[in-house]
Amino acid sequence: MERNEPCWCGSGIKYKKCHKAMDDKIKIHALKGEIVPHHSIIKTPAQIEKLKASAAINTGVLDYVAERIKAGVSTEEINTWVNDYTYGHGAIPADLNYEGYPKSVCTSINNEVCHGIPSADIILQEGDIVNVDVSTILDGYFSDASRMFKIGKVSERAEKIVRVTEECVELGLAQAKPWNHLGDIADAINSHAQANGYSIVEDIGGHGIGLAFHEDPFVSYVTPKGSEMLLVPGMTFTIEPMVNEGSPDFFVDEDNGWTVYTEDDGLSSQIEYMVLITEDGAEVLTK
Ligand code: MF3
Ligand code: CO
Numbered sequence: 001m002e003r004n005e006p007c008w009c010g011s012g013i014k015y016k017k018c019h020k021a022m023d024d025k026i027k028i029h030a031l032k033g034e035i036v037p038h039h040s041i042i043k044t045p046a047q048i049e050k051l052k053a054s055a056a057i058n059t060g061v062l063d064y065v066a067e068r069i070k071a072g073v074s075t076e077e078i079n080t081w082v083n084d085y086t087y088g089h090g091a092i093p094a095d096l097n098y099e100g101y102p103k104s105v106c107t108s109i110n111n112e113v114c115h116g117i118p119s120a121d122i123i124l125q126e127g128d129i130v131n132v133d134v135s136t137i138l139d140g141y142f143s144d145a146s147r148m149f150k151i152g153k154v155s156e157r158a159e160k161i162v163r164v165t166e167e168c169v170e171l172g173l174a175q176a177k178p179w180n181h182l183g184d185i186a187d188a189i190n191s192h193a194q195a196n197g198y199s200i201v202e203d204i205g206g207h208g209i210g211l212a213f214h215e216d217p218f219v220s221y222v223t224p225k226g227s228e229m230l231l232v233p234g235m236t237f238t239i240e241p242m243v244n245e246g247s248p249d250f251f252v253d254e255d256n257g258w259t260v261y262t263e264d265d266g267l268s269s270q271i272e273y274m275v276l277i278t279e280d281g282a283e284v285l286t287k
Contacts, residue, residue, distance in 0.1 A: 009044040009234075025179075026232060034181070035229045041208050041216055042234035047141070048276060051210060051236060054138035055145075055274060055285035057089045061134045062147055062286075069149050071126045075107040078132060079118035086136055094135035094142055094213050101258065106133040106146075110158075113201060113242050113250050113260040113268040126152035129162055131270045135213065142213050144238055145286040146272035157245070158267060164196045165243045165269040172221070172239045176231065176275050176282035182219055183227030189241045190222050201242035201250060201268075204260065208237045209274060231277050236285065240272030 001008060007018035030036045043051065064085045065078055082105040086093045093104035101115075108116035108131040109124070116122075116131075124130060133146035148162045168189040175184040190200050206219030217229045221241040244250075246266035253259040262268050273287040 008039055009042070011045055022232060026230065029179075029230050035217075037229060037232055037235055038216070041210070041236075042232065043210055043236055043276070044234070047210065048234070048236075050139055050141040051143065051276070052285060054091065054136050054141040055143040057086065057091045057138055058134055058136040058143040058145055058274075058286040060089065061085045061136065062132065062145060065132050065134070066147070066149070069124070069130075069132070069151070071124055071128075071151050073124050074120050075109075075116070075118035075122040075124070075130075076120040078107055079103050079105050082134060089138075091136045091138040094137045094144070095133075098135075098213060107131070108133070108259070108268070108270070110267055111262045111265050113244070113262055114204060114270060115258040115260050117256055117258055124151045127154050127158070129154055129158045129267065129269060133270070133272060140211065142209050142211070143286050144209055144213070144240075144272060144274050146240065146270060147287075148269055148271055160196070161198065161243060161245055161267050161269045164193065164198060165241070165271050168192050168221075168241055168243060169239055169271045169273055172241070173273060173275065173282060173284065176239065176277060178231055178233050178277055178279065178281075180231050181226055182217065182229045182231065183223040183225055185219075185239060186221045186223040186228070187225035189239075193241070193243050199244045199246070199248040201244060201248050204242060204250075206238035206240045206272070208235070210236050233277050233279050235277040236274065238272050238274050240270060242268055242270045244268045 003016035135144040171188040208215035249263035
């Protein structure tokens with residue numbers, strides 16, 4: 001791209017005054033053999049505005065759930081709340097019909113790692129820990145986040161794994177800044193999980209997000225410091241480690257084809273933030 005042409009990002013500013021310096025810097029990393037992001041996953045200012053609007057609704061859904069969730073509620077009711085709030089705000093739940101997924105939200109309880117399917121037969125019990133994973137499409141722009149909820153008084157075991165998961169995500173977030181690598185986030189998360197005697201699920205991870213639910217890159221939380229894709233301003237992806245009490249091994253429900261359980265029946269906990277890499281760090285778009 002010529003220095004005086006309008007920048008590829010659509011800002012209307014000349015390339016030399018917009019993304020040229022960043023592109024030059026990326027090129028140096030690429031020449032060293034590093035994995036670098038393609039322009040197609042670097043969001044433009046206009047796209048970032050759209051993503052923020054989608055993400056605001058996504059956070060609104062999680063807040064709506066947070067105000068209502070308690071013992072005695074069925075996970076089907078959570079699904080209804082998600083539908084009510086999302087459609088009520090002119091958006092669409094991204095999970096519904098995603099690769100055949102039958103509901104609008106994932107509700108994963110205790111030994112369920114992820115992709116728990118809401119059902120009128122599943123009633124939240126005092127002592128449960130449950131992940132509610134919400135994804136929203138507004139005007140074609142995707143957002144995605146999940147929280148852990150403790151139902152009433154939970155065991156010390158449950159309390160600890162939820163706390164450590166929060167810490168893992170925050171430590172990962174602190175590494176989410178330009179010119180770091182995805183492996184820096186992973187290493188911060190994995191080290192903290194291991195220091196607490198936990199493991200991180202390996203084959204299911206995070207993802208780029210924006211114009212599609214799951215964009216490049218795949219985001220692992222077990223890769224070494226300094227490895228994997230270079231982070232540059234305008235990238236949007238999720239930080240969503242699955243922390244297991246025991247082994248990281250899991251299996252998928254044979255009957256529904258979705259729900260993932262811990263192999264050893266131990267607890268599993270997950271928190272998901274969707275982040276935007278900025279000029280000097282990261283902005284959490286929804287959590
Ligand atoms: N929200 C999940 C994620 O973090 C994806 C759920 S896909 C579904 O990527 F089909 F199970 F809903
Ligand atoms: Co996600």
